[in-house]
Amino acid sequence: xxxxxxxxxxxxxxxxxxxxxxxxxxxxxxxxxxxxxxxxxxxxxxxxxxxxxxxxxxxxxxxxxxxxxxxxxxxxxxxxxxxxxxxxxxxxxxxxxxxxxxxxxxxxxxxxxxxxxxxxxxxxxxxxxxxxxxxxxxxxxxxxxxxxxxxxxxxxxxxxxxxxxxxxxxxxxxxxxxxx
Numbered sequence: 001x002x003x004x005x006x007x008x009x010x011x012x013x014x015x016x017x018x019x020x021x022x023x024x025x026x027x028x029x030x031x032x033x034x035x036x037x038x039x040x041x042x043x044x045x046x047x048x049x050x051x052x053x054x055x056x057x058x059x060x061x062x063x064x065x066x067x068x069x070x071x072x073x074x075x076x077x078x079x080x081x082x083x084x085x086x087x088x089x090x091x092x093x094x095x096x097x098x099x100x101x102x103x104x105x106x107x108x109x110x111x112x113x114x115x116x117x118x119x120x121x122x123x124x125x126x127x128x129x130x131x132x133x134x135x136x137x138x139x140x141x142x143x144x145x146x147x148x149x150x151x152x153x154x155x156x157x158x159x160x161x162x163x164x165x166x167x168x169x170x171x172x173x174x175x176x177x178x179x180x
Contacts, residue, residue, distance in 0.1 A: 045099075045131070061101060078116075084112070113150060
């Protein structure tokens, strides 16, 4: 239980403020050279569970990290049938930009699997991927989901391990079926 307590205990420095379907984190950027900053040097990072995401904007985000294109009708269907959809936005004044995305499927009782975690390359290495994952895990835990799984490409396994994910401790190997 220690892992969950460290991730989900709140302090004044990490508290979130809920605004409609958006939640803002205390992540203010102060460097003019940062992609997070506007002319005044400040931009907000905002999270949302709103499912009405511009699919073309999501496709641009996925293109930016080099993912293969998927049919938009299938992406739309995947989002509609997900248990949780989380997006991360950079907000400057009245403009917002999609900079991160993740979704999860679930049995609505015990288990969830996280899919399609993506953070724009301009925002990687700044702790925002970790913040997005923390947000997703917090939302899943608030729904009393206790078993969270994900599939990770080899180059991001260490990222998830630093967040407490581990290979199946019982050594069970996943099995996959693909059409021929």
